[in-house]
Amino acid sequence: MAGDDETSSSTPNTQSEAAKVRLAQVSNHIAPAPNTPKKRRRRKDAGDELPADYSDILGQISALRKIAATPDPNNRGYVRQKAAGKLWVRERVEQLLDSGSFQEVGSVSGTVTWRKVGKVGEEPVDYVPSNNVQGFGKLRGRKIVFTADDFSIRAGHADGALMEKTIYMEKLAIALKLPIVKLVDGSSGGGSVTTIRSTGFSYVPPLPSFTQVVQQLNMGIPNLGTVVGPAIGLGAARIVACHFSVMAADIGSLFNAGPSVVKNATFEEGLSFTDLGGPAMHCTNGTIDNLAPDEAGCFEQLRTVLSYLPDCGTKLPPIIPCTDPLDRADESLRTIIPRNKNRMYNPRKIVTSIVDASSFFEIGALWGTTAIVGLARLGGHPVGIVSLNCEVNAGALDALGSQKINRMLKFLDVFNIPLVQFVDVPGYAIGTVAERTATMRHGVALATTYYSTTMPIFSVITRRVYGVAGGVMLDCRDPRQRVAWPSGVWGSLPLEGGIEVGHSFELKEIERKEGIEAREKRYNELDEEYRRLMNPVRTANHFGVEEIIDPAVTRGVCAEWTRHVYESLLPQRVMERVAGKIKPSFA
Structure with a gap:
């Protein structure tokens, strides 16, 4: 019991002393004890202080x-670009976009050389940009994605960022679901032997971007490209894969590999x-769709084509106001x-007379010239x-004409654009040239499409x-919609x-028995009889053609x-x- 009393009496004093010590420790943290020498704080270097607003990074x-x-007027690539009469890449972007x-x-x-500033800061002292300018912009108010090669830097060959971009x-x-426009001048990131030296090894060539390209083509996302310089290798492939392509006549060329x-x-x-791949080569064989006099002409054609197309295949083509009367008749x-079936006429005049005024845009005028294809409007509605x-x-x-129409049909199908066709076809081309160029092979491919x-x-049967x-063109839909x-x-x-x-046997027998004059007389009799029987009204009598109309009112129809x-x-x-029930294929 005595021990208990002793313990009880000592506890409060111990606790009080502990509290005093703790209080002193806290006081020393708040204010140093008297006579304690002040520590001098080390002055920080300016380079060690990073601005709170990240202005260094933004700078x-x-x-x-x-x-x-x-x-850079001293850069040999830029000098070469201007000497060739070509716009610099950013001049092109400025001229193309609204x-x-x-953006x-x-x-x-790109590739940057950095200089250290202070302990953790740095600033760029040399910079070689990636040789492709890419981003967003607008064409006549329509938002697009675009890529533009910079031939002045490594002639457009691959660098560390280009393929990823x-x-x-x-x-x-x-x-x-935005249209994509491609300005190709160079290889668009294609390979160069110098890549082997810079990486230290060679590689099996990949083609990673074409998965997306094919998907775009079949989705009806407009792919529009222009050749504004030499399009080489991968650059050539990117252009040819587009829904529509145009080449600048003064500076454009395209080839798998260069002259060397x-x-x-x-x-x-x-x-x-x-010589290797200029306009005379590729704008006449179907590799490139259209020809323009210069870069400005190319850009205007891109704007024009896009104005007929939706942003993607799950949208309707854009409709614009129409001031041309729908009931406008053209008696010409x-x-x-001509009544003489052997005489020719101007088929383009028929097209331009019927569609909205100044709305016909021809595609591929220099190749496959037996066929005429393009885009136009009727009452402001885009039509093929x-x-x-x-x-x-x-x-x-012929073979090229079939290929041209074939491509156009797929183009219209992926963009939901209806087709109006003017039919005057004597059949597939015949003769040794036609057979040698596989006319029937391409003709059947056209029929399949x-x-x-x-x-x-x-x-419209003209x-x-x-x-x-003729059967392929007119019998491909059920029910047929035609006049x-x-x-x-x-x-x-x-x-x-x-x-x-x-009447081969009959005519030969007459010639053998009665002579050539009798044969010609019989031939003329047969010709007159058939021409009378081929009166189109007789066909309409038997509902072989649904309706014969006055050509003057074709626009209204x-x-x-x-x-x-x-x-x-x-x-x-x-x-x-949208539901996936219809899946058009362009590629």
Whole structure:
């Protein structure tokens, strides 16, 4: 008990002393004890202090952007670019896009040499931008994604950032469902032997971006490209894969490999870029769709084509106001088809007379010239145009003409654009040249496309419809939607040659027994009889043609059909595209 008393009496004193010690410790933290010498704080270097507003980082970005946006007149690539008569890449972007709409993506990508400032700071002292300018912009108010090669830097060959940037923009076009425009001048990131030296190894060539390209093409995301310099290797492939392409006549060329490589492979020496793959080569063989006089002309064609197209295949084509009267009649169409079936006429005049004024944009005018294709409007609604050209090979459909129409049909199908076609076809081309160029092979491929696409088609029979070619063009939809002009003639074969085949034995016997004059007399009798029987009204009597109309009122008929298609058929088609029921294929 005595021990307990002793313990109880000592506890409060111990606790009180502990509290005093703790209080003293806290006081020393708040204010140093008297006579305690003050410690001198080390003064920080200016370079050690990083601004709270991150102005150092923003300054670096601003400096790099300024370098990228300022041309270097001492750079040999820039000097070469201007000496060739070409715009610098950023001049192109400025001319192509609506003013103030450029939003760059990857604006500071490239190779930077840094200088240390202080202990943790740094600033750029040298900068080589990535040789491709990419981003967002607008064409006549339409938002787009674009890529533009900079040939002045490594001639557009691959650098550390270019391939990643390009793939990213291709993916963005898909994700955002925006049209993509490609200005190609160089290899668009294609390989160079110097890449082996810089990386220390060679590589099996990849093609990662084409997965996205094919997806875009079939989704109906407009791919529009222009050749504004030499398009080489991968650059050439990117352009040719587009829905629409155009080449600048003064500076454009396209080839798989340049003159130096060609010289060693095929021993063709002294070739210029133009000799190897200029406009005379590729704007006449279908590799490139259209030709423009210069870069400004190319940019204007890109704007024009885009104005007919939706942003993607799950939208309707854009409709604009129309001031051209839908019931406008053109009496000159009554006489444009000559009564003499062997005489020619201007088929483009028919097209431009019927569609909205100044709305016809022809595609591929310099190749596959037996066919005429393009885009136009009827009542402000975009339509595709197909016509045969009787001024070339009498309008007989040859291999290139079939390829041209084939491509156009797929183009219209992925963009939900209805087709209006003007039919005057004597059949597929015949003769040794036609056989040598695989006319029937390409003709059957065209037939397959006519029957596998699903966009609405309206046909105007202006004159001849003969053989398989005629049947393919007019019988590919059920029910057929078509009208005929009073100038229409049709059958399995034209009379010229058809009478010879059908009455061969009879005519030979007359010639053997009665002589050549009797044979010619009988031939003329048969010709007159067949021409009388081929009166188009007789066909209409048997409902072989649904309606024969006055050519003067063709515009009104086509415009009414187009209006109905846009109001009733295309909205349903778009919903079926969204649901995956319709899956057009361009690629």
